[in-house]
Amino acid sequence: MNRPHQASRFDLRSILTISTLSLFSIGLVLGAVYWVAVGKVRGEIDSVLDREISELRESYQQGGHDRLAEDLMVHLGNASSDRDYYLLEGVAKLFNKADKEAASQMAREMKDFGKLVTKEGEAVGEAVGLQAVEGIEQISELITKGNMAKWPDGLETDDRVHTITISVSEHENHSRERFLRAHAIALPTGVRLMVARDITGLIYARNRMRKALAATGVLSLALAFSMGFLLNRSLLSRVRRMNQTILHVLAGKPGERVPQSLQQDDFEELIVHFNEMLDEKDRLVTQIRGITDDIAHDLRTPLARMRRYIESALSHSMNEAERNEALQKMLEETDFILETFNALLFIAQVESGTLRDSMEELVLSEIVEGAVELYEPVAEETGISFVLALDPQARIMGSRHLLAQAISNLLDNAIKYSPGAGKIEVGTHATPSSILLRIRDFGFGIPEAERERVLQRFVRLDAARQLPGTGLGLSFVSAVAKLHGAQLVLDDAHPGLEITIHFSKID
Amino acid sequence: MKILIIEDDRVASDYLAKALSEKGHVTDQVADGMEGLMHANSEPYDVLIIDRMLPSLDGLSIIETLRKAGKDTPVMIVSALGDVNERVRGLRSGGDDYLVKPYAFAELLARLDIMVNRRGIPGTETTLTVLDLEMDLLTREVKRADQKIELQPREFLLLEYLMRHSGQVVTRTMLLESVWDYHFDPQTNVIDVHISRLRSKVDKDFEKPLIQTIRGAGYSLREAS
Numbered sequence: 001m002n003r004p005h006q007a008s009r010f011d012l013r014s015i016l017t018i019s020t021l022s023l024f025s026i027g028l029v030l031g032a033v034y035w036v037a038v039g040k041v042r043g044e045i046d047s048v049l050d051r052e053i054s055e056l057r058e059s060y061q062q063g064g065h066d067r068l069a070e071d072l073m074v075h076l077g078n079a080s081s082d083r084d085y086y087l088l089e090g091v092a093k094l095f096n097k098a099d100k101e102a103a104s105q106m107a108r109e110m111k112d113f114g115k116l117v118t119k120e121g122e123a124v125g126e127a128v129g130l131q132a133v134e135g136i137e138q139i140s141e142l143i144t145k146g147n148m149a150k151w152p153d154g155l156e157t158d159d160r161v162h163t164i165t166i167s168v169s170e171h172e173n174h175s176r177e178r179f180l181r182a183h184a185i186a187l188p189t190g191v192r193l194m195v196a197r198d199i200t201g202l203i204y205a206r207n208r209m210r211k212a213l214a215a216t217g218v219l220s221l222a223l224a225f226s227m228g229f230l231l232n233r234s235l236l237s238r239v240r241r242m243n244q245t246i247l248h249v250l251a252g253k254p255g256e257r258v259p260q261s262l263q264q265d266d267f268e269e270l271i272v273h274f275n276e277m278l279d280e281k282d283r284l285v286t287q288i289r290g291i292t293d294d295i296a297h298d299l300r301t302p303l304a305r306m307r308r309y310i311e312s313a314l315s316h317s318m319n320e321a322e323r324n325e326a327l328q329k330m331l332e333e334t335d336f337i338l339e340t341f342n343a344l345l346f347i348a349q350v351e352s353g354t355l356r357d358s359m360e361e362l363v364l365s366e367i368v369e370g371a372v373e374l375y376e377p378v379a380e381e382t383g384i385s386f387v388l389a390l391d392p393q394a395r396i397m398g399s400r401h402l403l404a405q406a407i408s409n410l411l412d413n414a415i416k417y418s419p420g421a422g423k424i425e426v427g428t429h430a431t432p433s434s435i436l437l438r439i440r441d442f443g444f445g446i447p448e449a450e451r452e453r454v455l456q457r458f459v460r461l462d463a464a465r466q467l468p469g470t471g472l473g474l475s476f477v478s479a480v481a482k483l484h485g486a487q488l489v490l491d492d493a494h495p496g497l498e499i500t501i502h503f504s505k506i507d
Numbered sequence: 508m509k510i511l512i513i514e515d516d517r518v519a520s521d522y523l524a525k526a527l528s529e530k531g532h533v534t535d536q537v538a539d540g541m542e543g544l545m546h547a548n549s550e551p552y553d554v555l556i557i558d559r560m561l562p563s564l565d566g567l568s569i570i571e572t573l574r575k576a577g578k579d580t581p582v583m584i585v586s587a588l589g590d591v592n593e594r595v596r597g598l599r600s601g602g603d604d605y606l607v608k609p610y611a612f613a614e615l616l617a618r619l620d621i622m623v624n625r626r627g628i629p630g631t632e633t634t635l636t637v638l639d640l641e642m643d644l645l646t647r648e649v650k651r652a653d654q655k656i657e658l659q660p661r662e663f664l665l666l667e668y669l670m671r672h673s674g675q676v677v678t679r680t681m682l683l684e685s686v687w688d689y690h691f692d693p694q695t696n697v698i699d700v701h702i703s704r705l706r707s708k709v710d711k712d713f714e715k716p717l718i719q720t721i722r723g724a725g726y727s728l729r730e731a732s
Contacts, residue, residue: 345589355590357592375695375697401691404691405689
């Protein structure tokens with residue numbers, strides 16, 4: 001036989017599977033938190049930046065630099081100084097190209113515009129040669145307000161949002177790093193426009209969250225792994241117990257059972273069921289062994305008789321008539337053996353449950369009536385009459401064919417084992433919970449100790465040995481009752497035997 | 508009758524052929540399913556005896572194929588598969604009767620007779636008459652030599668079956684099947700008791716008994732030979 005090799009102390013693969021699975025689900029949760037807390041907020045900021053840039057671009061397209069400056073002022077007015085940044089850069093270049101007068105004219109016209117150009121105001125002044133262009137004051141005011149002094153390093157005017165870093169001085173010699181989301185474009189004149197939001201808070205929050213997530217991840221990895229390990233170990237130890245039992249049973253100790261623990265879970269239930277299965281297997285093996293023995297024993301008798309007839313038929317001392325007689329007896333014995341085999345096969349078939357398909361709703365009393373009618377003349381011959389009490393409401397689910405045969409067997413027995421008793425009572429009765437079939441004779445009855453045993457195959461009581469029969473009649477009835485989910489009860493009726501079959505009611 | 512035996516058990520087939528020819532029938536034997544189908548399809552037989560489990564084509568398929576082709580030759584199925592479900596399957600496939608192996612030859616013979624004759628009898632007649640025994644199927648009256656005979660309902664059915672098959676042998680199993688619709692062998696020979704009851708009403712007061720016991724087979728309704 002192929003023995004399974006002894007399982008290792010723990011099964012790494014299943015531990016990994018368990019931990020990977022739990023880790024995966026933890027990761028999924030953390031990822032969702034991260035996305036909501038960081039990604040979503042950043043996305044909202046970006047879309048605000050997009051909207052502002054496109055509004056300002058539109059302003060420029062409708063009214064040139066003037067209009068752009070005007071609208072930008074509105075934005076600046078609403079801006080919070082440490083959160084919102086706006087910057088127009090490169091206006092000076094415009095002035096470099098123009099002649100001085102035109103430039104000064106433009107500068108005057110663009111006094112508001114000048115407010116935005118920060119340090120470039122000075123450049124404009126230089127370019128135009130006017131130190132006191134109107135608006136310079138405001139320009140310096142703007143600078144001190146600290147809304148971005150110069151174009152951030154490396155910021156491209158590619159019409160996309162980037163995260164950039166700038167330094168903001170707080171005290172002397174001390175500056176602080178700020179993170180911005182910035183959106184910049186270049187106008188056709190070469191002037192650059194930037195809109196930005198401070199996201200330093202968000203970045204810090206994000207970094208903190210990343211650290212927390214990493215820590216949680218590591219922790220849950222350890223937790224998942226140890227959980228997997230523990231689960232695996234407790235389950236595996238029980239599987240090992242089960243395996244050991246199976247090996248013992250296979251090795252010829254059929255009585256061995258898996259020890260049960262006090263745990264109440266599916267696995268414990270499995271162990272209970274497994275043990276029950278072993279019990280049932282033992283019971284069946286015993287039963288089959290018993291049946292085999294019975295068959296061997298009970299068929300030996302008719303076979304021995306047949307052998308005797310054959311022997312005598314072969315001997316030369318027999319005349320024609322005697323030989324025919326012997327042949328006739330052989331035929332009878334053969335028929336008896338065949339009948340026994342048929343009955344055995346039929347019982348086995350009923351027990352296998354394959355005949356359950358032929359179940360239908362039927363009136364029990366009608367079947368009883370049919371069988372009684374078949375046996376009435378036989379009963380009469382032995383001086384017995386049937387006393388009937390049939391309930392026409394006794395409806396059950398059943399197989400007409402099998403029930404008719406079972407009831408016939410019972411009537412046959414009742415007649416056979418109560419000679420001269422005068423009557424046999426047959427009744428059907430519907431109680432609130434079940435449908436009863438009752439057959440009561442006034443014969444010898446069956447001693448209490450034998451009532452279980454007579455349902456087994458080939459069991460015939462001493463009183464019955466002299467009468468014809470295979471010893472399979474009640475076994476068949478018992479099998480049919482079982483197939484119908486009915487309960488077969490044998491009882492002493494003082495005198496006689498009372499057999500009751502309790503069928504379940506149709507819902 | 509010309510009978511085709513499709514049976515792969517050589518011994519059983521030979522025995523059957525011999526016994527049937529002793530009774531005056533002509534038999535052909537085939538052991539293979541396909542071959543059996545060809546024979547049955549191409550030659551005129553009065554009866555087909557078909558085993559269920561055969562090489563190359565099983566018995567029920569042979570019958571189904573024949574029936575689809577419009578052949579209505581009576582078919583007797585013989586099989587070791589004996590439970591009710593199998594019997595029903597056999598009859599549904601188009602078989603006319605079903606015998607479970609092992610069977611008594613007398614049983615087979617009686618059933619073949621009934622099977623072949625059944626086809627000729629239309630079920631529309633209102634009276635049955637055998638010699639001086641008369642049965643009116645409408646009024647349910649039975650008379651013998653103009654004397655009224657009172658019968659129980661089941662006795663009436665029993666006599667009706669015997670009269671419909673008068674002159675033929677009917678077995679106890681056939682009676683149990685047709686009159687009671689029971690498909691099992693009762694342990695006690697209940698049929699004999701029913702017949703003797705019937706006899707006491709139909710034959711007792713008359714000179715010539717009509718219900719004959721055929722030893723080893725069953726009964727037959729006819730004049731004593």
